[in-house]
Amino acid sequence: MNRPEIDIGPELANLRGFSQGLPSKDKGHAIGNSEKIRVAHNSFTRQDPFVMDDEDKPASKDSEDVFHFISFVPHKNTLYELDGLQAGPISHGECSDETWLALAREQIQQRIEAYASNEIRFNLLAVIGD
Numbered sequence: 001m002n003r004p005e006i007d008i009g010p011e012l013a014n015l016r017g018f019s020q021g022l023p024s025k026d027k028g029h030a031i032g033n034s035e036k037i038r039v040a041h042n043s044f045t046r047q048d049p050f051v052m053d054d055e056d057k058p059a060s061k062d063s064e065d066v067f068h069f070i071s072f073v074p075h076k077n078t079l080y081e082l083d084g085l086q087a088g089p090i091s092h093g094e095c096s097d098e099t100w101l102a103l104a105r106e107q108i109q110q111r112i113e114a115y116a117s118n119e120i121r122f123n124l125l126a127v128i129g130d
Contacts, residue, residue, distance in 0.1 A: 002075055006129045011036050072104035079103045 001008065001016050008016070015037070019030040031037055071082040072092075079100050081090040095103050112122055 002073065006127075072100075072107060074100035079107075081107065 001012065011034070015030060015034060019027045022030065068085065073080055073082060074095050074097070077094055077096060079092040079095045081092060083090065092103060092107055108124070
């Protein structure tokens with residue numbers, strides 16, 4: 001959304017245009033009210049043929065099936081970590097178009113190393129222009 005050189009398609013472009021001047025909280029509501037984004041997000045939910053009794057319980061911090069997404073993005077020569085559980089963006093220092101991936105890689109590696117050696121539940125997603 002903050003990289004104008006990337007074609008993000010009509011749905012996200014419309015959302016960006018609509019929410020551009022809104023405060024962060026209202027941008028979040030706009031995203032949550034987008035039917036297409038909600039359907040796409042929910043499509044990644046684990047499909048389970050068995051219905052558990054506690055399925056209606058809200059997810060807790062210790063739930064096994066909670067998905068938490070963190071993004072690393074370069075913006076105005078600074079690498080930022082975007083984490084919805086934090087109060088705001090976290091700066092990881094200066095970067096350039098050539099160095100931001102290496103800096104992000106260091107941050108990701110440090111995060112993975114903080115977990116037990118048998119923890120394998122990590123996913124890495126890269127969004128690229130194609």
